[in-house]
Amino acid sequence: MAIKISGLTHIYNPGTPFQKTALEDIHLEVADGEFVGIIGHTGSGKSTLIQMFNGLLRPTSGEVYIKGKNIHEKGINKNEIRQQVGLVFQYPEYQLFEMTVYDDVAFGPKNLGLSKEEIDERVRYALEAVGLDKKYYEKSPFELSGGQKRRVAIAGVLAMKPDILILDEPTAGLDPKGRTSLFNQLKQMHEELKLTIVLISHSMEDMAKYAEKLIVLYKGKIAYQGTTREVFKEGRKLEAIGLAMPQIRYIMEELKARGMNIGTEVLTVEEAADLIKNYLRNAGGVK
Amino acid sequence: MIRDITIGQYYPVASPVHRLDPRTKILLTFIYIISLFFIDFFIGYGFVVVALYAAINVTRVPIKFMLKGLRGIVFILLFTVVLNIFFTPGGRVLFSWNFITVTEGGVKIALMMGARLILLIIGSSILTLTTSPIELTDGIESLLNPFRRIGVPAHEIAMMMSISLRFIPILLEETDKIMKAQMARGADFETGNIVRRAKAMIPIMVPLFISAFRRAEELAMAMEARCYRGGVGRTRMNSLQYKRRDCYAFIIGTLFMIVCFIL
Ligand SMILES: Nc1ncnc2c1ncn2[C@@H]1O[C@H](COP(=O)(O)OP(=O)(O)OP(=O)(O)O)[C@@H](O)[C@H]1O
Ligand SMILES: [Mg+2]
Numbered sequence: 001m002a003i004k005i006s007g008l009t010h011i012y013n014p015g016t017p018f019q020k021t022a023l024e025d026i027h028l029e030v031a032d033g034e035f036v037g038i039i040g041h042t043g044s045g046k047s048t049l050i051q052m053f054n055g056l057l058r059p060t061s062g063e064v065y066i067k068g069k070n071i072h073e074k075g076i077n078k079n080e081i082r083q084q085v086g087l088v089f090q091y092p093e094y095q096l097f098e099m100t101v102y103d104d105v106a107f108g109p110k111n112l113g114l115s116k117e118e119i120d121e122r123v124r125y126a127l128e129a130v131g132l133d134k135k136y137y138e139k140s141p142f143e144l145s146g147g148q149k150r151r152v153a154i155a156g157v158l159a160m161k162p163d164i165l166i167l168d169e170p171t172a173g174l175d176p177k178g179r180t181s182l183f184n185q186l187k188q189m190h191e192e193l194k195l196t197i198v199l200i201s202h203s204m205e206d207m208a209k210y211a212e213k214l215i216v217l218y219k220g221k222i223a224y225q226g227t228t229r230e231v232f233k234e235g236r237k238l239e240a241i242g243l244a245m246p247q248i249r250y251i252m253e254e255l256k257a258r259g260m261n262i263g264t265e266v267l268t269v270e271e272a273a274d275l276i277k278n279y280l281r282n283a284g285g286v287k
Numbered sequence: 288m289i290r291d292i293t294i295g296q297y298y299p300v301a302s303p304v305h306r307l308d309p310r311t312k313i314l315l316t317f318i319y320i321i322s323l324f325f326i327d328f329f330i331g332y333g334f335v336v337v338a339l340y341a342a343i344n345v346t347r348v349p350i351k352f353m354l355k356g357l358r359g360i361v362f363i364l365l366f367t368v369v370l371n372i373f374f375t376p377g378g379r380v381l382f383s384w385n386f387i388t389v390t391e392g393g394v395k396i397a398l399m400m401g402a403r404l405i406l407l408i409i410g411s412s413i414l415t416l417t418t419s420p421i422e423l424t425d426g427i428e429s430l431l432n433p434f435r436r437i438g439v440p441a442h443e444i445a446m447m448m449s450i451s452l453r454f455i456p457i458l459l460e461e462t463d464k465i466m467k468a469q470m471a472r473g474a475d476f477e478t479g480n481i482v483r484r485a486k487a488m489i490p491i492m493v494p495l496f497i498s499a500f501r502r503a504e505e506l507a508m509a510m511e512a513r514c515y516r517g518g519v520g521r522t523r524m525n526s527l528q529y530k531r532r533d534c535y536a537f538i539i540g541t542l543f544m545i546v547c548f549i550l
Contacts, residue, residue: 016352017299056467079473087471095468097493107490111473142497156472 001068002164002196003030003053003085008062010048022048024220026062030164030213033194035187037201037211037228041242044217046200047090050166053198054085066164083112086162090169092153096141101132101152104141108160126159127152129189131181147178154182164196165189171201183210208232208246208267216243233265248272296456298416302347303532305417309426311533315540316414322547323403323410331550332402338543339410348416356412357405364404371397424449428518429527442518450506458499465494 010023022045030036038046051057052064055071055078064071071081089095098104105126109119127137130151136144141152154170167186171179187210189195201207207214207228214231216224218241224231232238232245239245252264252272262279266272299305304312326332343350357364377392415423428445435441466476469490476487 051467054471056470079475082471082473089464089468089471092468094498095465095490095494097490107469107474108472111475160472 001029001065002032002034003028003198004065004068005029005052006063006065008052008059008064010045010052010057011060012048014060022220023052023059026222028215028222028225030196030198033190033196034213035190035197035199035211036213036215037199037207038215038217039201039204039207039243040217040223044242045220046217047168049217050087050168050198050200053164053166054082054087056087079111083160084162085164085166086157086160088154088157088165088167088170090172092156092170093141093146093149096149096153096156099140100138101127101141101144102137104152105155105159108156112160122159122161123155126155129158129185130155131185147174150174150178151182162195164198166198168200169202170199171203171206179206186210204232204244204246205248205268216241218242228267229265232267296416297419298348298352299419300347302345302417304342304346304413306532307417307536308527308529308533309418309422310430310527311529311536312414312418313423313426313430315536316411318540318544319410320407322544323406326547326550327399328550329399331547332399332406334546334550335406339406342413343409346413346417348413353409353412353416357408360404360408364401367404368397368401371400420449420452423452425523425525425527440518442521446518454499454502457502458495461498462491462495465491465498 005026005028008023008026009021012018012020012022026049038049040046048057052059053066055064058072066081066085069076069081071078096104098107102123105123106119109122114122132148132151132155136148141149144152150170150173154167157165165186171182174182183206186197186199190197199207199211211228213226214224214228215222216231216238223241224234224238232249235245235249246267248266248269248271249264252262252266252275255276256262256264260276260279263275266275323335326335343353372389372393373387375390375393375396376388377390378395379391380388381391381394382389418426424445427448428441431439431441431444466474470476474487474490476484476491479487
């Protein structure tokens with residue numbers, strides 16, 4: 001089990017007028033090698049939850065287990081946990097600080113106390129993984145475009161070679177091409193390296209396409225949890241908690257309402273296309 | 288961790304002190320500070336503590352919350368006290384070793400300075416805890432207005448103050464975020480000697496400065512986009528008005544000052 005959380009509650013600023021319960025009685029499990037999505041409206045506690053995964057926040061109550069180890073027990077090396085669990089924050093490009101892209105990505109491996117050769121290898125591996133051109137390696141990160149900065153920041157976490165990679169809205173503000181390529185790289189790493197990935201995103205389409213499991217947060221509690229298909233079966237109930245279904249499902253429902261006898265529980269455009277083709281073939285529309 | 292800093296924070300509860308006109312509170316704080324520097328023996332401080340305690344009770348802000356503000360100045364406090372103990376001559380010599388001498392006068396002054404600092408911080412934190420930043424700057428602007436004739440830019444000063452006050456929590460939040468992000472990359476801010484720790488601050492300071500400048504620029508742009516053009520001809524939505532309770536507060540404050548002088 002990569003991540004296990006039981007009975008977790010988190011209260012910000014307890015005992016002051018600013019007290020805020022951000023998470024309440026959360027139970028969840030992420031298995032090794034899974035690709036899990038977290039969705040929820042703004043302020044539902046997603047970012048708070050992922051900061052629990054590597055011990056940056058200490059829960060008010062409840063336990064967090066990473067690879068079977070309770071990370072808040074005495075004698076646990078937090079840095080070891082943070083190497084295992086790589087966390088990419090929302091808008092990570094604002095954390096760049098070094099003179100060159102290369103040095104910034106090397107910050108993490110350096111903190112792990114690796115040898116020079118090992119650091120060099122990891123930096124190159126990480127920068128290649130996010131698809132940043134070699135000509136930028138010696139540039140200042142502040143000269144890059146927003147999307148390029150984002151890649152550098154993600155590479156900075158990848159260079160730690162985590163077993164579990166957590167990303168908080170990594171594609172917010174990227175162009176469509178940047179989104180697709182970032183997601184494809186994540187998917188590739190997930191498949192080839194058996195990397196466990198936890199992803200926060202507001203795009204239901206991306207979630208439907210990439211996530212195997214979904215965790216739905218609503219006002220700090222888990223509203224739904226299960227495989228992506230199961231969760232999207234909830235259909236319009238998701239709308240009541242500020243979410244939506246993937247757009248293609250609305251199209252399918254509309255087609256059905258207009259008299260096409262067709263299944264509507266699709267996740268991706270490809271699936272929908274297949275269903276429609278099948279329908280038309282059976283109806284004799286397409287030869 | 289970094290959010291424990293409470294200096295300049297507003298504590299939103301309903302209390303008679305919260306409802307006072309900000310100008311009243313500012314002036315009373317002035318009176319309080321001046322009185323504090325006129326007292327130079329211990330019974331006087333006892334009286335101030337009692338008065339302060341009563342005032343805090345009226346504000347409905349938990350005393351624990353007020354004392355938390357002192358944590359930020361522990362270092363300055365110790366520094367002042369130690370410096371005064373060792374370097375104030377006068378009175379009977381209590382203790383002497385090599386070039387260090389501790390005199391009765393030194394201890395007395397040190398204790399007094401310590402007490403003064405603590406009372407000063409707690410007393411003025413009543414002002415910031417019970418007055419929202421907007422009220423505070425409105426109050427300051429209104430009090431500075433008479434000096435406009437001699438060239439004091441009252442509105443600009445008040446606006447700058449309110450912006451800086453507003454930026455304190457934002458920058459703290461930003462620091463917290465950046466620290467967490469660097470910690471996620473294995474940064475360590477807690478161990479090592481001074482040089483190491485100072486070096487460990489670079490990954491925080493650089494992004495923090497960049498973001499502060501970016502935010503300042505964005506704010507300037509946003510203000511201009513909404514046609515901000517300084518104080519001339521600006522009217523306000525809520526104008527300040529003295530009420531009867533302000534009158535009572537002034538009477539109590541003046542009595543307090545008189546007692547302090549007599550003591
Ligand atoms: N450092 C903090 N101090 C106090 N309250 C906080 C803090 N961080 C978050 N909160 C509060 O906790 C709640 C959950 O916040 P969180 O950042 O986890 O939401 P989110 O689901 O990530 O939202 P978004 O989609 O906008 O990123 C919010 O109501 C927020 O106001
Ligand atoms: Mg968030």
